[in-house]
Amino acid sequence: MSQKIGVFVCHCGINIASTVDVKVLVDYAKTLDGVVVSKDYKYMCSDVGANLIKDSIKKHKLDGVVIACCSPRMHEHTFRGVVESGGVNAFNLEIANIREQCSWAHVDKIKATEKAKALVRGAVSKAKLLEPLATSKIKVTHAALVIGGGIAGIQSALDLAEEGNKVYLVEKNPSIGGRMAQLDKTFPTLDCSGCILTPKMMEVANHPNIELLTYSEVVGVEGSIGNYTVRVRKKARFVNLDKCTGCGDCMEACRMKGHVTSEFDEGIGKRSAIYMPFPQAIPLKCVIDKDSCLMLTRGKCGAGPLCVDACEANAIDFKQKDKEIELNVGAIVVATGYDLLDPDRLFEYGYQVSDDVITTMQMERLISTSGPTAGEILCPSNGEKPKSITYILCVGSRDENECTWCCRIGCMSSLKHVYLLKEKLGDDVEINICYTDIRSYGKGYEEFYRKIRGMNTNFFRGRPSEVRKMGDNLTIDLFDTTTNKLFEIKTDLVVLVPALVPRADADELSRTLRISQSSDGFLLEAHPKLRPMDTFTGGIFIAGCCQAPKDIQDSVAQASGAAARAANILSKKELESEPLISCVEEELCSGCSTCISVCAYNAIELKQEKDGKTHAKVNEALCMGCGACVASCPSGAMQQRGFKDKQIRPMIEETI
Amino acid sequence: MSIIDLTSMGESQTEIRREINERLTKLQDEISDYCYQCAKCTSGCEAHKLLELEPHKIVALLKRGLIDEMVNSDIIWTCMSCFKCRERCPQKVAPVEILFALKNMAVASGKQIPGNYTVWLQSVLSTGLLQDVKSVSTSDNKTKTRSDLGLPEISKPLDPSKFQTMLSKLAVEKV
């Protein structure tokens, strides 16, 4: 409870002063009960302003401060620091927003000044009732969790590890590397993707601070910023990692060799049931796919499992089970990547009708030397070299019926393919690009586009309506708006450039982590411009395509950014917790548990006292101060510090 | 301030464009503004190869407000309402419905209605149906009528004069 309040009115240059008569306001404040001093200054948030406040506190022995200025979202944090260093508790401060909610919203100077008076009056009445609060300290666990071992996850993990933090890198596939491992070359430099990726993968494997948990998934998260407890399920590989040498004899011997669809080859290649994810896998160990292994699904594999016979290291162990472990971390970076839209959503493009209609990722696998055709470009239907290849861009992108967004990488990927295909098949191969716009926005991208234009590429500006299979050919009718002519394109291979979509398990992951998704299903950033790696949940950051489609360089940049954001937390011994959280007035609480049912952070529990009565108790470390429990409480027992009913009511009465 | 199409010396007919967009919204179709000229509609238009109809161009001209040149053209009457354009448009624009609006406008402005539409309209007015019952030839060259085939009497408006009154009022009604 404050008895001596100081009111400080800011001009904010002309932002406030041109509409609100600050001198009148200062004089008015002096007349309010409890106010002992009232001053004004041009820029209260400056050093001069800060000193003005601090001096006034000392001189008049103030115990409460009201600052009439801009929105608390701007400088409340700063001003709390100022009053604290002046000797007043940081939470005996009330801000009256006379800018966004007054001077910026009105033009009539007289009425605006009256309104400002009302706002100050209300603020003073609340300030009289504010209680000093202490922030509590939260000890920080100096470890980080990175979910996702693609290039973004790898980058974040390395950055955090280099800072000296312990990092757990959890990857659900048997190897790290993500999408980059599937690519042949990257645009616009045409770097070999594997060559630039594998050194980073090796760094991760060898870094003393990084604990790599592959073939593992995050199944539960408890706690809050600085202290998360994460449950991770380590899936059974059925291969003993200490014994496996990665020789690959098992997969050559496997009875299912050539029968299981390979996910790494995007469905156009085959693998065995026991397999090495790809030649540069980290860890370089095999894994058994339990859904296609005969031993694991039927209990027997012919006369005996051939992999066991072939394995000299005796590393196969069918008795392995999934294991669940618990990790304690202070911050989490989510870098779980993307999926491609299923092209069957646009059935008219013939993906189901012909084997020779493929996606860009499948073409990457054909181009790649580690792919199903050892880098030879062959039509899936007949194994022959195509003489004509046609790309259809924006399949499901910029589409009100499918994905409304642009995939950002489709144009550049297609241009890259033109270069690589001409390299492999010769300059004469006919490559047609059916585009709506060519988005070559990045550094070096436009120059690359020019290069491809100069390579005898057929650019058609128009979108086909269908891809038809007529006999052996694929036929596409395409209206080209540059020449206003309809072209009939007979082609051997059609490559669809599908939209980028969130991973299928993004919904589940966001629920587990309690972070939000935007309406397109990607993970939601706290602010699209100024906080692109933060989420609304403290301590959890996002990077790479799981937030929104982007190319490799933007993913890496965002990943390093997310690591820096996480390091902000991990570099501190302790965090200060926000004290403006809920508290229970136990005499009023009947233990009805309504608050528990609305708490999104599991921060309230029912406590039983010795006399048998139950009441709610708030876990201050978990409470985020959202106020849902306060609103739901039928008896008014649940209150929010700094915004208690007994503080707000007089404020309302005084303001009106 | 003006924008003039130098080919036709026509100015943008913004009022009529607004009217057409309102009509589209009323029938819960998407307005033309969202079209980004990908030409997927024209690439798949059933009437394009044969009759040179370009649905994306119709939308573009509507966006520019150059409506008279379309209303006065023959091309708008080549659409066979296959609905492929509306089905496949990534921005939910419906060139087929825009064409219906333009055709309705052409009729309302007193332009001559091409082909059999007048005959059909007359028939509906007098009999309630597009055409009256016909005798048909069988594969072995016999002639059969509806009653020969044992089918019940055809259904027609019960009170032709009331029906005709309603139709005459509708004739001048705009969506």
Add this chain to the structure above:
Amino acid sequence: MKKYALYPGCVMPTEQYAYEISIREILPKLDVELVDIKGFSCCGEPIKSVNQMITLALSARNIALAEKEGLDLFSPCPICHLALTDCKRILDKDPEMNQRVNNFLNDEDLNYNGTSEILSILDLLHDTIGVEKIKEKVKKPFKDLKTAVHYGCHLIRPSEVGRPDDSENPQKIENILKAIGAKPEYYSEKLDCCGALLNANLPESALTKTGQKLKSVQEQGFNVFIDTCPWCHRQYDSKQQKAGETVAAKLDIPVVYLTQLIGVSFGIPMDKLGFDLNLSPVDKLKLGGK
């Protein structure tokens, strides 16, 4: 017994009699009773180009007539079905339009209330009666009948207003055909238009569309071409010869209504299914038994 008001449209009851005959023949065997209502008129869809308000009012009055009898409508012609369905969609959603159109209907003492559902041939056969029930009634399943299915345009598009089957990969007719023993196969022109609505002002062009599609279907070796729309059937069957002349091809392929083919599989004699009215060479099918 399910009861529906049969809404015949214009082309079926005035010239495409085989469709009506086969419908009236097979539906009672599938426990469906068709009620004939007096007072129907054209649905208005073919004159939508002239004035869409007329189309809305004509469709609304036909629905109102069925509502008066407390019956749902069965509309075998897909063009009528689209007109009626779209009219219902607009009048149910937009109270102002509803009021306007009902004002016109008052001239005939009719009122559209939105109480009747409107079923297409696929809604009835596939979704309501069900493929299983149709299969049960099959006495003479087909063998080796390579079938080309023509859905037409109005049965499956525009999907936005709700159509009985998927617009890009419709399979309901195939499901029924498989149940009666036919072998429907994919062909790339499956979703192409017959051109019928161009009969208003460009009949030659309509025949070109018809001929082009049939020519390709014939070249791909199909035994029979199946349709469910009187306008389409008039093009492909009644005008097959003319269509062939227009595209300079000898067209010689049997074109049969789905309901006629179902009837044959049920063991119903062909003369009870209107086969003498098909002008395409249906005897090539050797479907047997008169």
